Amino acid sequence: MATTITLTGAGGQIGYALLFRIAAGDMLGPDEHVRLRLLEIPQGLKAAEGAALELQDAAFELLDDVEVTDDAAVGFDGANLALLVGARPRGPGMERGDLLAANGGIFAPQGRAIAAHAASDVRVSVVGNPANTNALIAAAAADGVPAEQFSALTRLDENRARAQLAAALDAPVADIRGVTIWGNHSATQYPDISHATVAGRPAADALAERVGDVDAWLDSEFIPRVAKRGAEIIEVRGSSSVASAASATIDHVRDWVQGAEWTSAAVVSRGEYGVPEGLVSSFPVRSAGGRWQIIEGLEIDERSRTRIDASVAELIDEREAVRTLGLL
Numbered sequence: 404m405a406t407t408i409t410l411t412g413a414g415g416q417i418g419y420a421l422l423f424r425i426a427a428g429d430m431l432g433p434d435e436h437v438r439l440r441l442l443e444i445p446q447g448l449k450a451a452e453g454a455a456l457e458l459q460d461a462a463f464e465l466l467d468d469v470e471v472t473d474d475a476a477v478g479f480d481g482a483n484l485a486l487l488v489g490a491r492p493r494g495p496g497m498e499r500g501d502l503l504a505a506n507g508g509i510f511a512p513q514g515r516a517i518a519a520h521a522a523s524d525v526r527v528s529v530v531g532n533p534a535n536t537n538a539l540i541a542a543a544a545a546d547g548v549p550a551e552q553f554s555a556l557t558r559l560d561e562n563r564a565r566a567q568l569a570a571a572l573d574a575p576v577a578d579i580r581g582v583t584i585w586g587n588h589s590a591t592q593y594p595d596i597s598h599a600t601v602a603g604r605p606a607a608d609a610l611a612e613r614v615g616d617v618d619a620w621l622d623s624e625f626i627p628r629v630a631k632r633g634a635e636i637i638e639v640r641g642s643s644s645v646a647s648a649a650s651a652t653i654d655h656v657r658d659w660v661q662g663a664e665w666t667s668a669a670v671v672s673r674g675e676y677g678v679p680e681g682l683v684s685s686f687p688v689r690s691a692g693g694r695w696q697i698i699e700g701l702e703i704d705e706r707s708r709t710r711i712d713a714s715v716a717e718l719i720d721e722r723e724a725v726r727t728l729g730l731l
């Protein structure tokens with residue numbers, strides 16, 4: 404048996420970085436064979452076909468089959484994992500409502516196609532932005548597929564936060580645990596180190612020794628650095644984050660499928676931590692048996708509360724906009 408993986412936007416940049424790592428076994432492990440379905444729009448087909456030729460040339464032993472298509476019914480047929488990377492970017496002068504409408508036109512039909520054609524155990528990871536609300540739209544359209552089988556990527560933000568914390572503490576990134584991203588994958592996200600540890604010690608204590616006023620450092624350095632890292636990459640590299648986004652996607656799916664003690668993912672709220680039910684919001688999660696579970700019972704101080712509420716307010720606005728468009 405092999406796992407069937409559908410990748411949308413397979414002809415794009417993240418797709419190109421992602422495919423080779425999936426086929427190499429980085430996502431599902433060295434024993435799991437994979438069957439790839441590359442779903443594109445007609446303009447992206449050639450690029451996806453080219454990637455498929457290169458996949459063949461790499462002679463990956465775990466790769467059983469590659470199919471390229473612009474037909475969602477074929478693309479999602481039997482999918483166990485769906486990585487929804489293809490999305491409509493914000494164009495010049497585009498308002499948020501236009502962006503949500505354009506992406507609703509992608510993610511609602513894909514949600515319906517997943518419900519109609521994917522395997523019943525399908526797990527859907529949304530990467531294409533605005534990722535949280537695209538996941539909400541797709542899940543709402545996927546009649547009969549439990550919303551728990553959808554999540555959106557905030558792992559890149561978490562990885563950035565862990566790496567920044569490690570750098571500030573001059574510690575190996577492997578020693579950093581318990582970092583959380585709350586809310587939306589956007590500039591309002593809240594990277595939270597309140598429960599983080601470095602080599603088992605509270606990160607805030609270790610930070611105090613280095614930066615003095617921890618709250619001031621979080622507000623003026625850490626949180627803006629993480630939240631605006633995407634813009635920094637564009638400025639320095641001249642292009643958006645690609646390999647790091649692909650790497651975070653691998654981490655997200657691997658942890659979802661294989662299990663994790665503590666990470667962050669945007670999942671459907673059941674009202675945890677006061678986040679309105681039904682929103683797809685980032686939480687601290689663990690994973691077991693292929694299911695995300697929100698880590699409950701964490702103490703949330705006032706500073707954190709304010710920041711979580713601000714990001715959740717943005718998600719509520721996005722949901723309202725999507726409702727107005729008749730997508731929910």
Ligand code: NAI
Binds near residue numbers: 418444447490559
């Ligand atoms: P890209 O523009 O290089 O590739 C996007 C691809 O999606 C294109 O080949 C396009 O033809 C395809 N596509 C568009 N509509 C499609 C549809 N309906 N079905 C199938 N394919 C479709 O963009 P890139 O750099 O690969 O980024 C992809 C998305 O990931 C963007 O929305 C970007 O904002 C998002 N992103 C999300 C991150 C996260 O942490 N959640 C991090 C970085 C990027």
